[in-house]
Amino acid sequence: MSIKQERMAERIRQVMSELLMREVSDPALQGVTVTEVKIDPEVMFARIYVNALGDETRRDEVMGGLKRASSFLRREMSKRIRVRSAPEIRFLWDEGLEQANKVEQLLNDLEIPEPADDEDEVITLDLDDVDLDPYGDDDDEWDVYDDKQA
Numbered sequence: 001m002s003i004k005q006e007r008m009a010e011r012i013r014q015v016m017s018e019l020l021m022r023e024v025s026d027p028a029l030q031g032v033t034v035t036e037v038k039i040d041p042e043v044m045f046a047r048i049y050v051n052a053l054g055d056e057t058r059r060d061e062v063m064g065g066l067k068r069a070s071s072f073l074r075r076e077m078s079k080r081i082r083v084r085s086a087p088e089i090r091f092l093w094d095e096g097l098e099q100a101n102k103v104e105q106l107l108n109d110l111e112i113p114e115p116a117d118d119e120d121e122v123i124t125l126d127l128d129d130v131d132l133d134p135y136g137d138d139d140d141e142w143d144v145y146d147d148k149q150a
Helices: 003-023 056-081 096-109 139-149
Strands: 032-039 045-052 088-093
Touching: 003 032, 003 045, 003 056, 032 056, 045 056, 056 088
Parallel strands: 045 088
Antiparallel strands: 032 045
C-alpha cells in the first residue's frame, strides 16, 4: 500500500472503532473490534475486517448489525475524515484470530518427548563412511577452476 492508502486505512480504522464503541446503539455490535482496514489504490473502496473478540459464535449477529448500520457508519465516517467522497465500505469477518487459536491449540496438543538428561553420552561421527560430495561432482573440476583463478 502507498503512504496515502496506509494513512487513510488507519484513519478509517480509528473512526470506525470510535463509532462502533460510542455512537452505535445496536446491541448486536457491542464488543466488536475493527482489526484491519484495506483500501484499493484509488481510495474508492474499503474492506473493514471486524471481530467480536472471544466470541466467534456471534458472527452472523454482528455481520447483520453491520449491514443494518452501514449507511450510518459511512455517512459518519465521511464527516469525520473530511474527504470529498468517502470510500464505499464492505465489512468482512476477520478469521485470523480464529485461525491463530486453532494453530495454538494444535501446538499445545503436540506430544513432544522431553530430551534425555544424559550428559555423559558422547556422539562420535566416523567421517570415513560419509560421502562429502553429495552431488557426485568430480574433484578434478574444482582443480581446473582453481588453476584458472591462479
